[in-house]
Amino acid sequence: MANVSKAVVSVLGVDRRGIIAKVSHVLFERGSNILDISQTILGGYFNMIMIVDIADCDFSLLMEDLQDLGRAIGVQIRIQKSEIFETMHQI
Amino acid sequence: MFQTHEIWDTLRMIDQEKLDVRTITMGISLFNCVCDDEKMLAQRVYDRITRQAENLVKVGREIERDFGVPIVNKRVSVTPISLITGAVQNPVAVARALDKAAKTVGVDFIGGYSALVQKGMTAADERLIRSIPEALSETDVMCSSINVGSTRAGINMDAVKLCGEMVKDLSIRTGDRDSLGCAKLVVFCNAVEDNPFMAGAFHGPGEGDCAVSVGVSGPGVVKRALENVKGQRFDEVAETIKRTAFRITRVGQLVAREASARLNVPFGIVDLSLAPTPAIGDSVAHILEEMGLERCGTHGTTAALALLNDAVKKGGVMASSHVGGLSGAFIPVSEDIGMIEAAANGALTLDKLEAMTCVCSVGLDMIAVPGDTSAATISAIIADEAAIGMVNNKTTAVRLIPAYGKKVGDEVEFGGLLGRAPIIDVHPFSSELFIERGGRIPAPLHSLRN
Numbered sequence: 083m084a085n086v087s088k089a090v091v092s093v094l095g096v097d098r099r100g101i102i103a104k105v106s107h108v109l110f111e112r113g114s115n116i117l118d119i120s121q122t123i124l125g126g127y128f129n130m131i132m133i134v135d136i137a138d139c140d141f142s143l144l145m146e147d148l149q150d151l152g153r154a155i156g157v158q159i160r161i162q163k164s165e166i167f168e169t170m171h172q173i
Numbered sequence: 174m175f176q177t178h179e180i181w182d183t184l185r186m187i188d189q190e191k192l193d194v195r196t197i198t199m200g201i202s203l204f205n206c207v208c209d210d211e212k213m214l215a216q217r218v219y220d221r222i223t224r225q226a227e228n229l230v231k232v233g234r235e236i237e238r239d240f241g242v243p244i245v246n247k248r249v250s251v252t253p254i255s256l257i258t259g260a261v262q263n264p265v266a267v268a269r270a271l272d273k274a275a276k277t278v279g280v281d282f283i284g285g286y287s288a289l290v291q292k293g294m295t296a297a298d299e300r301l302i303r304s305i306p307e308a309l310s311e312t313d314v315m316c317s318s319i320n321v322g323s324t325r326a327g328i329n330m331d332a333v334k335l336c337g338e339m340v341k342d343l344s345i346r347t348g349d350r351d352s353l354g355c356a357k358l359v360v361f362c363n364a365v366e367d368n369p370f371m372a373g374a375f376h377g378p379g380e381g382d383c384a385v386s387v388g389v390s391g392p393g394v395v396k397r398a399l400e401n402v403k404g405q406r407f408d409e410v411a412e413t414i415k416r417t418a419f420r421i422t423r424v425g426q427l428v429a430r431e432a433s434a435r436l437n438v439p440f441g442i443v444d445l446s447l448a449p450t451p452a453i454g455d456s457v458a459h460i461l462e463e464m465g466l467e468r469c470g471t472h473g474t475t476a477a478l479a480l481l482n483d484a485v486k487k488g489g490v491m492a493s494s495h496v497g498g499l500s501g502a503f504i505p506v507s508e509d510i511g512m513i514e515a516a517a518n519g520a521l522t523l524d525k526l527e528a529m530t531c532v533c534s535v536g537l538d539m540i541a542v543p544g545d546t547s548a549a550t551i552s553a554i555i556a557d558e559a560a561i562g563m564v565n566n567k568t569t570a571v572r573l574i575p576a577y578g579k580k581v582g583d584e585v586e587f588g589g590l591l592g593r594a595p596i597i598d599v600h601p602f603s604s605e606l607f608i609e610r611g612g613r614i615p616a617p618l619h620s621l622r623n
Contacts, residue, residue, distance in 0.1 A: 090175070090180055092180065092181075092184055118175075120177045129181075131175075131177050131180050131181075133175060141239065142238075145238065160184070160241055161241075162239070162240050162241035162242075163239045163240055164175075165240065165427055166183065166240040166241065166242060166424065166427060167175060167179060167180055167183055168175075169423040169424065169426065169427045170179070170182075170183055170420045170423050170424060171176070171179040171182075171183075171420070
């Protein structure tokens, strides 16, 4: 299967300082490598998509840490394995 | 590789449009449990299910977590129980074992307390059917189904008569719970062997030892997609539904493939049905209304549903390696907020629902009728629906709830996925003498296809 080790991190919430830094820090701590980032701010809302490599990290622990961070800074952070996006949008 | 808007599209579908996988259903063959001792048979059934499905719920949750897509139910279906109870007198002990096994492994439902009697009833079939009121009123998560007709065999009117009586009995026995027992019993024509949806799921005798199948959902996603083509021609409507159904089904295929690999069980099928829930924004009726109908049930509804049903299949079929089950739009009244509203304000009648079942899967589903509806009338409704299935080479089903002690204007409330339903009227004229005849309605000419 292609891209078995990739995941998509999506962040949505009111913009504030340090969101990217904090999310990146969690990814770094858990051994995940950032492959791509896309970020916009629309009407004060922060939207970010990160494609990350999860080959060398524990997916469950990473997910828990990201969710904890999301709660702490008041934004919605999600991580999902990339196949869901590939299968839905690519033939 | 990834388009950002595609990722947000997927997230929106899950968050706002209630895209989910309705069920992962593990089909388990019970043929290797057969024996002539009631207690031992029940024990073997319990052991077989609890061993085979031990990790089903855990794996379902892991897949949910990994892909961030809700999997609403985990279920088990088994070999029709009448096929394994030929040598015992009372199948109810097996019913209790099924219910207990389902609770032990933590699944939401278990289906297969079933008999296939489209042509004739064995003694075991009849014992099982007659035990259904007792079995369903004493269990919680077990579902039952009877196949009373097929295009090849015709309609077994003796079984139809018996089923009407059993529905009525069940309605009275579970009268203190709004006749909830009837929500767990479905009477089929042309039942399929690999249906993952309840109440009609069973693991057909032509299946292997074990398989996992997936039923998708997603009426909300289709409704939202159609909001973008307001006023456009039907060609565009059909295309939009196809594209959406493709995406929904791909999610189902991914989940089925993962579940199969992680459970080390063969992949059965993906069922393309659009299954609604009573939640706002998850309604098949609202899709039909989005096409331009003031209320579901008004003139034009059958045509709208025919288009929807066909486009869902065309979009979905390419997205999955094995499509099966019922695969079409469902129209269960109590489980669909738009249907509930339409039935409550009189737009949707039993006769219109019957017409709609000619062009979609599955049949008269989760419809509450007055508690004093006679067994013969229920049988006659079953016979009408079976005739539609038989003649049109399609699956049809009846899951009626004669709500004990209630009349038109009242409502039944089941909660959860089963929802709530206003009581709708049946014809007041008798079908007693018609049902009394018994025998078989012969198969139609086009059953002779060899």
